[in-house]
Amino acid sequence: MKRPAANNIGSALREAGISRRDFLGFCATLAAAYALPAASVGAIAAALEKAPRASVIWLSFQECTGCTESLTRSHAPTIEGLILEQISLDYHHTLQAAAGEAAEQARMEAMRANAGKYLLIVDGSVPLGNAGYSTIAGVSNVDMLKEVAQGAAAVIAVGTCAAYGGIPAAQPNPTGAVPVSAVINDKPIVNVPGCPPIPVVITGVLAHFLTFGGLPELDDLGRPKIFYGESIHDRCYRRPFYDQGKFAETFDDEGARRGWCLFKLGCKGPVTYNACATTKWNNGVSFPIQSGHGCLGCSQPGFWDMGPFYKALSMPTANVEKAAGIAAAAGVAAGAAMAVANRGKKAAAKAAHAPVTVEDLEKKP
Amino acid sequence: MSERLVIDPVTRIEGHLRIEAQLQDGAIAEAWSAGTMVRGIELILRGRDPRDAWAFAQRICGVCTVVHAVASVRAVENALKVTIPPNAELIRNLMIGAQYIHDHVMHFYHLHALDWVDVVSALKADPKATSTLAQSIGSHPQSSPGYFADVQKRLKGLVDTGRLGIFQNGYWGHPAYRLPPEANLMAVAHYLEALAWQRDVVALHAILGGKNPHPNFVVGGAPIAISIYPEHQGQGKGPHYRGGQGGTTLDVVGLERIQAVIASMKSFVDQVYVPDTLAIAGFYKDWFKQGEGLGNFLSYGDLPGKGIDDPSGFLFPRGAILNRDLSSLHEVDLDADDQIQEYVAHSWYDYADGKDKGRHPYRGETNIDYTGPQPPYRHLPVEQAYSWIKSPRWKGRAMEVGPLARVLTLYAKGHAQTKELVDMALKKLDLPVTALFSTMGRTAARTLETKILADAMQGWYDQFVANIKAGDVSTFNEALWEPSSWPRHAQGVGFVEAPRGGLAHWVVIDDGKVANYQAVVPSTWNAGPRDPQGQPGAYEAALKGHAVHDAKQPLEVLRTIHSFDPCIACAVHLTDDNDDAFAARVL
Numbered sequence: 001m002k003r004p005a006a007n008n009i010g011s012a013l014r015e016a017g018i019s020r021r022d023f024l025g026f027c028a029t030l031a032a033a034y035a036l037p038a039a040s041v042g043a044i045a046a047a048l049e050k051a052p053r054a055s056v057i058w059l060s061f062q063e064c065t066g067c068t069e070s071l072t073r074s075h076a077p078t079i080e081g082l083i084l085e086q087i088s089l090d091y092h093h094t095l096q097a098a099a100g101e102a103a104e105q106a107r108m109e110a111m112r113a114n115a116g117k118y119l120l121i122v123d124g125s126v127p128l129g130n131a132g133y134s135t136i137a138g139v140s141n142v143d144m145l146k147e148v149a150q151g152a153a154a155v156i157a158v159g160t161c162a163a164y165g166g167i168p169a170a171q172p173n174p175t176g177a178v179p180v181s182a183v184i185n186d187k188p189i190v191n192v193p194g195c196p197p198i199p200v201v202i203t204g205v206l207a208h209f210l211t212f213g214g215l216p217e218l219d220d221l222g223r224p225k226i227f228y229g230e231s232i233h234d235r236c237y238r239r240p241f242y243d244q245g246k247f248a249e250t251f252d253d254e255g256a257r258r259g260w261c262l263f264k265l266g267c268k269g270p271v272t273y274n275a276c277a278t279t280k281w282n283n284g285v286s287f288p289i290q291s292g293h294g295c296l297g298c299s300q301p302g303f304w305d306m307g308p309f310y311k312a313l314s315m316p317t318a319n320v321e322k323a324a325g326i327a328a329a330a331g332v333a334a335g336a337a338m339a340v341a342n343r344g345k346k347a348a349a350k351a352a353h354a355p356v357t358v359e360d361l362e363k364k365p
Numbered sequence: 366m367s368e369r370l371v372i373d374p375v376t377r378i379e380g381h382l383r384i385e386a387q388l389q390d391g392a393i394a395e396a397w398s399a400g401t402m403v404r405g406i407e408l409i410l411r412g413r414d415p416r417d418a419w420a421f422a423q424r425i426c427g428v429c430t431v432v433h434a435v436a437s438v439r440a441v442e443n444a445l446k447v448t449i450p451p452n453a454e455l456i457r458n459l460m461i462g463a464q465y466i467h468d469h470v471m472h473f474y475h476l477h478a479l480d481w482v483d484v485v486s487a488l489k490a491d492p493k494a495t496s497t498l499a500q501s502i503g504s505h506p507q508s509s510p511g512y513f514a515d516v517q518k519r520l521k522g523l524v525d526t527g528r529l530g531i532f533q534n535g536y537w538g539h540p541a542y543r544l545p546p547e548a549n550l551m552a553v554a555h556y557l558e559a560l561a562w563q564r565d566v567v568a569l570h571a572i573l574g575g576k577n578p579h580p581n582f583v584v585g586g587a588p589i590a591i592s593i594y595p596e597h598q599g600q601g602k603g604p605h606y607r608g609g610q611g612g613t614t615l616d617v618v619g620l621e622r623i624q625a626v627i628a629s630m631k632s633f634v635d636q637v638y639v640p641d642t643l644a645i646a647g648f649y650k651d652w653f654k655q656g657e658g659l660g661n662f663l664s665y666g667d668l669p670g671k672g673i674d675d676p677s678g679f680l681f682p683r684g685a686i687l688n689r690d691l692s693s694l695h696e697v698d699l700d701a702d703d704q705i706q707e708y709v710a711h712s713w714y715d716y717a718d719g720k721d722k723g724r725h726p727y728r729g730e731t732n733i734d735y736t737g738p739q740p741p742y743r744h745l746p747v748e749q750a751y752s753w754i755k756s757p758r759w760k761g762r763a764m765e766v767g768p769l770a771r772v773l774t775l776y777a778k779g780h781a782q783t784k785e786l787v788d789m790a791l792k793k794l795d796l797p798v799t800a801l802f803s804t805m806g807r808t809a810a811r812t813l814e815t816k817i818l819a820d821a822m823q824g825w826y827d828q829f830v831a832n833i834k835a836g837d838v839s840t841f842n843e844a845l846w847e848p849s850s851w852p853r854h855a856q857g858v859g860f861v862e863a864p865r866g867g868l869a870h871w872v873v874i875d876d877g878k879v880a881n882y883q884a885v886v887p888s889t890w891n892a893g894p895r896d897p898q899g900q901p902g903a904y905e906a907a908l909k910g911h912a913v914h915d916a917k918q919p920l921e922v923l924r925t926i927h928s929f930d931p932c933i934a935c936a937v938h939l940t941d942d943n944d945d946a947f948a949a950r951v952l
């Protein structure tokens with residue numbers, strides 16, 4: 001016998017009778033992402049508990065499934081919590097039980113029942129070279145994207161392929177691959193780039209949507225500022241060595257073993273905006289630079305064609321800001337000044353975000 | 366009565382796969398396997414720095430996130446004759462081993478299990494009886510009645526909302542589901558536990574490669590240096606601070622964590638994965654009698670103990686088995702022009718000298734040539750080209766690759782642990798050795814090789830730690846790093862036994878740049894279409910004869926297809942020797 005649908009997270013939780021640990025972890029992640037005081041976890045939880053389990057349709061186009069794999073590595077919220085209690089993942093090729101017609105039916109049902117309200121997540125680029133380059137159930141990617149986007153509340157382009165074209169669009173772009181934003185122009189789109197994106201960044205954007213019913217503030221590349229507001233270089237633990245001019249010259253010389261800067265081995269950290277150096281990967285275990293390899297720049301548009309990965313950036317920090325160039329030239333003193341400047345920038349970024357989100361919370365009793 | 370069955374999308378796999386089948390009186394007379402997405406990564410690789418190739422090749426697949434990168438660095442190392450330090454080989458073995466264990470467990474619980482486990486039936490289970498069942502088959506500590514009652518409550522919470530999410534429209538209640546409710550509940554509990562377990566054990570990749578998915582690799586060794594200097598690492602240490610322990614994640618803390626991951630992998634495999642496989646298989650013994658297919662098996666071999674150039678030190682041996690004959694293992698040569706060849710008779714590519722010729726990957730030439738129907742379409746013209754996957758053949762024969770091929774090769778070689786494990790499983794299930802040639806045999810082989818790897822991990826780790834203790838901290842060979850030290854022309858092959866089977870990348874390097882790049886991957890072997898002789902690929906052959914109870918709920922097809930663990934993004938690839946002809950067709 002079916003009880004009336006408990007279509008919000010709070011009642012789903014109560015009915016499931018599970019511990020609130022998962023759920024509060026989810027709220028804590030959100031609070032941390034927005035640099036909110038710990039006390040706001042309760043307010044977020046309250047707002048979230050009233051939110052219905054949002055319907056999510058996930059479309060995979062020209063992709064490698066790395067973005068989905070990354071999502072499954074999410075620690076807070078956990079993937080189990082997400083798919084059982086927090087969202088209704090109504091279409092997702094890699095995880096869903098149904099196949100073929102039954103799967104397509106699930107997509108249609110979700111689109112009908114949640115018209116105007118569901119969230120569309122896309123990974124992979126869309127080939128425009130020929131409709132036959134990528135099809136699902138005999139339908140071209142571009143047609144399916146348009147069809148599903150029409151009734152979506154918003155679109156999240158997960159991964160660099162969906163956000164900016166990614167590897168299929170790398171030279172010479174054999175299939176005419178384009179990002180989601182080249183096909184959809186009448187819906188809010190948030191880009192969550194990375195090859196793949198950090199799990200907590202994917203779930204953080206989801207959490208924002210579930211809590212506030214809208215999308216976070218974006219930078220000029222459509223990325224949420226909270227996660228993509230600072231360069232890797234700004235937050236890199238090897239930065240003191242960069243400022244001192246101490247560089248690893250190969251992968252296992254003394255410098256490499258001491259954790260010196262990887263700039264000369266081609267690190268693209270100075271021109272890459274992402275949260276790897278702060279949130280790190282896989283529950284904070286490491287990130288590429290901490291494991292000895294320079295940053296590939298995977299959250300930047302066109303990074304595949306930004307020159308060989310092991311070639312040092314020619315103008316060290318020109319793309320970051322002019323002051324950084326001075327830091328490189330003038331050494332330690334200027335480096336210290338840069339650090340202060342960056343701290344200031346971070347504080348400003350936090351200040352810009354905190355009041356908005358707290359107000360948002362207060363509006364929802 | 367004759368009827369066309371189409372399954373598209375085939376879900377719970379990696380990538381975009383479509384199966385079409387001709388049903389004759391409720392059974393499959395013919396089946397066709399089609400990859401429906403192409404990106405052209407091999408074409409994108411041309412002209413690049415060969416040292417960068419691994420990163421591009423790695424994006425062939427985010428599930429097999431380690432193996433394409435390793436195949437790529439090995440191909441370049443083979444071409445340039447670069448040897449890597451023993452520590453780098455151990456690091457790669459540990460990363461490949463961890464990939465297998467992670468991937469096979471996720472495949473079993475999250476992709477394949479729902480073919481055998483009726484999630485909704487778990488609501489009818491008695492938690493106490495479930496606990497008794499769990500304790501009777503394994504030693505996993507999470508097995509109390511309260512534990513299973515909690516899982517059941519959580520599942521009920523979901524079902525009661527009337528919105529099943531990823532479980533929506535599953536074939537629940539289908540008569541081919543035969544587990545009792547208690548076994549279903551146990552499996553659902555382990556589905557959730559495996560989700561939690563997997564995100565923790567990828568820490569090994571994060572420590573050694575910086576992140577997962579898509580950890581980092583480097584031509585000539587491993588990118589991670591070993592932190593050996595005792596000074597403590599920290600920020601704000603002043604201008605003369607030199608760095609030390611903690612400079613990279615490979616310090617004492619990282620090593621301890623790797624050890625913990627290896628222990629966690631081993632206990633999950635021993636206490637949960639192996640017992641669950643045997644328990645579930647026991648209810649589906651008829652699936653040990655169908656779904657075999659080709660009867661030809663190929664393994665490139667891998668997991669070196671004495672360097673990649675010495676197959677005698679491989680944990681997984683190299684060889685080919687023909688017509689189920691385990692008494693002779695045929696020699697395989699990846700460089701020989703007449704052994705491995707790819708055909709495109711039924712693929713959306715063209716060859717300059719005709720669509721019916723085969724080409725060894727060094728001479729690999731593919732022109733993208735979509736001749737299929739314009740979408741939306743209902744059926745593929747299977748008499749012509751119908752897939753983005755090519756048809757590789759070994760000496761003209763279609764071959765199956767993967768866990769079953771490896772286990773059979775090990776068995777044929779008389780590998781003691783394999784014999785012991787296979788004999789134990791067969792005895793427990795009361796089955797003859799020929800039962801391995803089947804859908805469930807493939808699934809069981811995957812579990813058994815995971816056990817072999819979970820045990821081998823400790824040996825590699827111990828050796829690695831012993832090397833460091835003895836003062837060997839070398840992880841990278843810089844001798845041939847600079848392109849100025851390379852010959853003008855070079856070519857090489859890099860191979861890996863990937864979780865889904867034999868994988869190899871062939872690279873041709875001219876003037877320091879990639880001139881040609883070809884990947885023939887496990888799912889190209891298994892999921893490929895018919896060749897010019899009309900010989901079916903492994904999926905197509907395995908589906909033949911399957912009875913399908915309800916064409917609207919083709920559970921039987923999914924069981925056999927999933928037993929191969931399809932990885933379709935991997936399988937589809939292209940190279941192009943004729944840029945002009947190509948440019949006319951794309952943007």
Ligand code: SF4
Nearest residue numbers: 233236261262267269
């Ligand atoms: S160049 Fe790279 S390794 Fe060096 S400080 Fe910047 S981000 Fe870190």
